Amino acid sequence: MNGFQLQQTVSKAEDTWRVSHFCTTRLGISRKMLVSIKHHGDILRNGQHVNVHDVLREGDEVQVLFPEETPAEDMIATQGELDILFEDDWLLVVNKPPGMASIPSRLHPERSLSNYVLGYYRQQGIPYAIHIVNRLDRDTSGLVLFAKHGLAHHRMSQMQQANQIERHYLAYAPGTVPAQTIDQPIGQTDHSFMERMVRPDGQRAVTHILNSRTIEAFNQTISLLDIRLETGRTHQIRVHLAFLGHPLIGDTMYSGEPLLPRQALHSASAVFPHPATGERVRFEAPLPEDLRLE
Structure with a gap:
């Protein structure tokens, strides 16, 4: 399976930038992730392999091929229904029912929301590991965000640190x-x-x-x-x-x-800039029947 790919054109303001600076500044790739890309992925300029120290010119097409992601070895993929509120190449937004853990534990290794998401990924041929953004207690219902891949997770983590996820x-x-x-x-x-x-x-x-x-x-x-x-x-x-x-x-x-x-x-809801576009997005999870007290 191929990992995530990202492609951008070098602008006039970015002319003469080094590849490494373009990746960390324009593309928001962490330095740790850039090292992993160097060893297990690839960076192409106009279709040809390029070194991170090379200089870019205006109009160059830069394509970053991220390493393949594999879930933790002990992570079990559980098949079952998911209440998916939104999905694209960067995000999966799920409505978690009450009574379900967000992540697996030693005593309950296979029926958490993350297990079901991994099962969905396998079923759909989605080649990523599990990157959960916000966890809910077992008995709390509602909206849970998953970043589809490492870059999305990195950008969402930056938003969390900057208090940009409402x-x-x-x-x-x-x-x-x-x-x-x-x-x-x-x-x-x-x-x-x-x-x-x-x-x-x-x-x-x-x-x-x-x-x-x-x-x-x-x-x-x-x-x-x-x-x-x-x-x-x-x-x-x-x-x-x-x-x-x-x-x-x-x-x-x-x-x-x-x-x-x-x-x-x-x-009930989350509002934040989309990790790919920066456009402000809003997602809502309806109140479940057991909490409709009126």
Whole structure:
């Protein structure tokens, strides 16, 4: 199978640039990735092999042939249905159901969302490894982003570091929860590998509750929250709402009322510049039936 290929024309402003500078600056290829391309891929100028130290001229056609990607040896390809929201040569956007892990674990090696994506890749002849951009807890539903190949993953990671990926969640919490920003550090608890808590020595975590409206469900007042994450700490929304005294409905790990069989949290949308074009794109995952409380 062939790996990913990228082709661009050298502009007037890029005349006399070296191949290496063109690749890292114009094409956004990391230096580590460029080394891998040198050894396992190829760079062509006007159809001919070129050295990374060679000089380019205006109008040259530069084609980068990325190395073939192979999944981890212990990664199992699982066959099954995927709810695909969007797909192109750079991205795969999937709607994850509740009750499914995002990535495999030692105890559950073959039925995570990533296993099903790999199964889909094999079925479609897509020659890439798994590059998951945002993970969701097992019982959180909604939108998960996969970068199709290493370059897409590198560019998406840069966007994450620059806070350019705007992620919105819908959540149900008991009582009346006003719109607000929660800026409280989160770290691991002293008694559990899994649980997190607000603690002064934790990592900075910022959660924006943008909108809140109350509904009546389960014979009580509940707030439906529109939440934007600024950071992406483990269990961040769950921990911050528990810190406010309004743990998510169904989130028994953080003392939420067991009114649902899972925490009432849904990854609803993501907005970011497309890694290939820079055009701002938006993807949405509809609220699943078990969270339609109105």
